[in-house]
Ligand SMILES: Nc1ncnc2c1ncn2[C@@H]1O[C@H](COP(=O)(O)OP(=O)(O)O)[C@@H](O)[C@H]1O
């Protein structure tokens with residue numbers, strides 16, 4: 001499999017401060033993406049800019065703040081954005097495909113599995129997948145809030161070599177460099193600690209959304225899935241290729257973790273737990289340290305409404321999150337047998353397929 005590089009380009013790099021789509025920027029990035037192909041790399045693009053590209057065409061004097069106005073602008077702007085990319089890439093002999101996603105797509109293992117199949121087919125045929133959030137249907141509490149998060153989820157899904165997040169600043173500084181000229185730039189970061197988070201503010205441009213904080217969120221998601229991240233600016237020819245190889249002028253977020261299966265990613269970071277199981281110290285140790293499954297005998301309490309096959313959260317005696325897993329019992333049955341030894345569970349619940357409340361293979365530790 002060729003090296004895959006996910007490139008995220010923010011609104012601040014694609015539009016002027018008055019909001020129109022910067023066609024020169026699109027042409028530049030199309031050339032940089034073509035260079036990645038020439039170097040034998042398979043790029044995937046997550047692009048912002050739909051809202052920024054569309055709001056003037058729809059008649060708003062400045063970037064709207066109301067959700068439905070942003071969504072209307074994106075509905076117009078997305079078409080402008082894709083047309084601009086397709087025309088620019090055609091000049092380099094490449095074809096682009098549009099993939100619009102919302103967070104709820106990632107909650108469904110079936111839907112995201114289908115998206116992965118489509119992405120793999122596009123990559124197989126040398127097509128450039130261009131992702132954006134499906135702004136028209138994503139409502140406030142469901143929005144990624146920014147494409148930084150979306151780019152990290154995509155990078156993990158396709159097991160990218162690296163995630164390159166391009167913005168209008170050359171990396172993470174000790175404070176927003178627009179506000180603090182004495183801010184110091186960080187070249188490389190291992191652990192994204194609370195201290196690091198405290199340095200990151202919101203968007204600095206009139207068209208951006210996520211700011212640096214969302215880029216740290218994205219870096220945390222991607223590195224946790226085994227994908228290193230580069231955050232910086234690309235303005236000169238070759239900048240993107242350098243960034244893709246981890247040499248760019250920006251901040252490099254490193255990771256020692258290996259890539260995670262789509263199933264584990266979904267289980268750990270994309271699913272929505274419908275309930276919680278509180279376990280005793282022995283069961284916590286079995287799950288967190290001994291690589292074993294969770295048996296009803298170790299469960300002290302059951303919360304929420306769920307059915308066999310749903311995802312539940314597991315918490316220790318002190319309320320600490322131990323992990324998540326697919327539960328094999330309906331809530332009512334588990335509430336009835338929690339704390340019971342295996343033989344008593346088996347003789348009480350007829351036709352039980354498996355004794356484990358959560359099997360090891362359907363578990364991810366998060367503690
Ligand atoms: N600690 C920081 N280091 C660097 N930039 C920061 C920091 N805190 C806030 N920012 C701001 O984040 C902006 C980049 O985020 P954003 O405006 O959302 O751009 P984009 O549209 O590329 O996502 C920078 O221009 C800067 O003003």
Ligand SMILES: N[C@@H](CCC(=O)OP(=O)(O)O)C(=O)O
Pocket residue numbers: 009010011012047048049050051052074132133135145146147148207208209210211
């Ligand atoms: N879907 C939105 C994404 C907004 C967004 O994340 O913007 P940014 O913080 O500039 O990457 C758009 O295309 O405008």
